[in-house]
Amino acid sequence: MKKLLLIDGHSLLFQMYYGMPNKIKNKDGNYIEGIIGFLGALRKIIGLISPDYIHLVFDGETNNPNKILDSNYKANRVDYSKEEAENNPFFQLPYIYDCLNKLNFSFEESVACECDDVIAGIVKKYQNDYKIIICSKDSDFFQLINDNVEVFRYAGKNSVFWTKSYFIEKYQFEPKLLVTYKSLTGDQSDNVKGLLGVGPKTATKIIKDYGDLNNLYDNLDKIESIKLKDQILENKDRLFTNHQIINLMNVDPYELDFKKLDVYIGDYQTIDVLLKLGIGY
Numbered sequence: 001m002k003k004l005l006l007i008d009g010h011s012l013l014f015q016m017y018y019g020m021p022n023k024i025k026n027k028d029g030n031y032i033e034g035i036i037g038f039l040g041a042l043r044k045i046i047g048l049i050s051p052d053y054i055h056l057v058f059d060g061e062t063n064n065p066n067k068i069l070d071s072n073y074k075a076n077r078v079d080y081s082k083e084e085a086e087n088n089p090f091f092q093l094p095y096i097y098d099c100l101n102k103l104n105f106s107f108e109e110s111v112a113c114e115c116d117d118v119i120a121g122i123v124k125k126y127q128n129d130y131k132i133i134i135c136s137k138d139s140d141f142f143q144l145i146n147d148n149v150e151v152f153r154y155a156g157k158n159s160v161f162w163t164k165s166y167f168i169e170k171y172q173f174e175p176k177l178l179v180t181y182k183s184l185t186g187d188q189s190d191n192v193k194g195l196l197g198v199g200p201k202t203a204t205k206i207i208k209d210y211g212d213l214n215n216l217y218d219n220l221d222k223i224e225s226i227k228l229k230d231q232i233l234e235n236k237d238r239l240f241t242n243h244q245i246i247n248l249m250n251v252d253p254y255e256l257d258f259k260k261l262d263v264y265i266g267d268y269q270t271i272d273v274l275l276k277l278g279i280g281y
Helices: 009-019 033-049 089-102 115-126 139-144 164-171 175-185 200-210 213-218 226-234 236-246 270-276
Strands: 003-008 053-058 106-109 131-135 149-153 160-162
Touching (some): 003 009, 003 115, 033 089, 033 131, 115 131, 139 175, 175 200
Antiparallel strands (some): 149 160
């Protein structure tokens, strides 16, 4: 079975931008440390996975549909429109696009939805035909893990492939139930609020006992803790809103043009790409 590597572009950009030990300027005075980190990591990721096809997805500048469900969604994120170039990874993004074009990589910006939804739609369309590896630090992708889908968390020598068996070992339940788990505990990174006092241990027990949210509410009378039962009952709307925001499994299938996904050929040296585009030192 051929391998399809899907890369969450913004996740990799932020990881490498903030992971670089120093600020680096080129001869024109432009900051390029994020570009160097991104291209270097991309090269290593390809070497570790050896994919047949590669596609990168970046978040576009579009209104987030999840904001309609919850106005506080991602309200905790930095507003980079107010940041100067020195502290703004997005200033380096156009140069990254130039490099990807030069190297013949297939990539896109999401338009009507988030990058997560695009990647999930691709998974839904092709998960039975390809071995799919999603490269991202975003744990929301764990819900998509199955026998043909893995999540790769790049960290150099400490990189980890989250397979189905590895996920179950860590969480003690099936990947598809991660949506229920996060609905209960909340997700601090996205500013999604869960139930007060419900942490990983309690959420895991609830899932082991009742499974998904629908089954939980069908069996509320079996919960012994009156406090927990009241919490779940009083916050039904919040829990199902959380579920709708976090859930990536109901997105529409997303079709790719595979003729454009295998145009990348061979290895590259980051500095050579930068110099050829006039971005280097």
